[in-house]
Amino acid sequence: MISAFTGQQIRDAEQPLLDSGEGAVLMHRAAYGLAQVVAREVKSRRKLAGASVTVLAGKGNNGGDGLFAAAFLARRGMRTMAILTAGEAHPEGLAAFVAAGGRQLSLEAANVEELAVLCAGDDVIIDALLGTGARGGLRGASAELAAALQELHPRLVVACDLPSGLDANTGVVHWPVLDADVTVTFGGVKAGLMADPGEGCAGRVELVRIGIEDALEHCRPEIRRLASSDIGALLPDPGRRAHKYSRGVLGVVAGSPRFAGAAVLGVHAAALAGAGMVRYVGPREAAQLVLARTPEALWETDHPGRVQAWLLGSGVDGEEQLERARNAGASALAHELPVVVDAGALSLLPQRCPAHWILTPHAGELATLLTSLPSAGEVEVTRDDVESRPLHYVRQAAELTGATVLLKGATTLVSSPSGVVFSQSDGTAWMATAGSGDVLAGVLGALLAQSTELVRHDDGAYAALGLDPADRWAALAAVAASVHGRAGTLASADFEGGPLTASAIMRAVPRVIGSLNAEYDRTRP
């Protein structure tokens, strides 16, 4: 699992070392790690000696890291320039940079365009304007420089600790920000690098150890990300004596005469993700299509047989089907069954949901949900609001509803009602296609049906994550998001990285589960 921390948690972990006079050592390690990554990136493109690098240096320690890193790179034969943006610079960093032969220029309102053009053609730009000490975003000439460079599409941008202008705690972005190809972050991953829109500006994130990692191990992460080994451990294992009922039966109230495809995709995805059986509850027209695609499913009209979990809402439209979803929800509440609440069923929530109800809105649906919640205080929340502050709103929705909330997007965030957050970003932008969310709902439903007992009572893989039982549903939702994202990436790779349909994502699900299981079997302790 990758853990991400707030800026304050990182500073607290650094403090004892700063108090004992080791600040310079920390900075040296950070700068050396940054220089190593920059050198590796440049060398993968051309010869290092003679390559050009410009460091954009603010006045704080982030600028100091950048200047020390540039000094290392100068000694390895790179042509180095520093643009000092604040009229002053980290004194020791600047001294080291100058001693290594670096050239310095000062940014002023009058020379923004000129300096932007001067460095845009460099082999690499290091963004060391602002780090965890930032209050708000870039201002004045620094902001203009970042905006101008963004327009000029530099060859390679490496962000020092985090892209400047990004909030380290939340991923909120104060525009303009210079998008990074790689972010080299120090000591611990900043939470803002694992939530959009911040993650979208950060490129690939590389962690450099500086000696505070043991201290961070005792902190509760702000955000967690499951790695393939965690997912392998959490995926349900049928066991040799399994039969279809022990595997888990999923009931599905999805689709409608108007949106029959949602039922077809949800049911088939659930079958492919390993549900022992799927009971489809819905109108005849939709059921005929469901059974044509998934003859393994059962069609039940209004009194479905026993299930271990429900999937409600994808493509549900019209009073008749809404009523079936309402009834299934009431039965799930009475029997304490876990439920995936998607799309049309998001308007059917009880006063207070249990944590084993997992809501799966996209940003627009979350905005509608929050606007309609009386407990949110009658404020209108827009899709833009959610997209600008997804971490805030996913937590708020989980807290106010009591449910686990999975907010879909390029980075998918899952929050438990207690505020434990998972972030998965395993997909490709080709997954933004109609029906993709229906497939996710089917995968999650199948995992719920198979894992209910395990999540409630497990002393193994879930407990090993150190989560309270109510937070384990969020981990399971993160597993589903990751499997779905990996399936999209794998399916797209089959087409040389080309576009996808929801059906193609779905077909890759068994291969993803198979390979995660195989990897886990090979590497398990």
Ligand SMILES: NC(=O)C1=CN([C@@H]2O[C@H](COP(=O)(O)OP(=O)(O)OC[C@H]3O[C@@H](n4cnc5c(N)ncnc54)[C@H](O)[C@@H]3O)[C@@H](O)[C@H]2O)[C@@H](O)CC1
């Ligand atoms: N504390 C340490 O010893 C270490 C810190 N490290 C680096 O230090 C960074 C944090 O350094 P600092 O605390 O100096 O903070 P920053 O380097 O982020 O910058 C803070 C400085 O910029 C000014 N500032 C804040 N917001 C601004 C804005 N919106 N526009 C313009 N100026 C603004 C502040 O007045 C302050 O002088 C980390 O991100 C990391 O790169 C690393 O070297 C590792 C060790």
Ligand SMILES: Nc1ncnc2c1ncn2[C@@H]1O[C@H](COP(=O)(O)OP(=O)(O)O)[C@@H](O)[C@H]1O
């Ligand atoms: N840019 C993106 N990159 C990766 N995955 C994405 C991106 N945009 C959307 N997705 C994923 O695609 C799915 C879209 O779901 P949704 O919006 O509900 O679509 P639909 O309602 O058509 O099924 C979600 O799982 C989401 O996380």
Ligand SMILES: [K+]
């Ligand atoms: K930075």
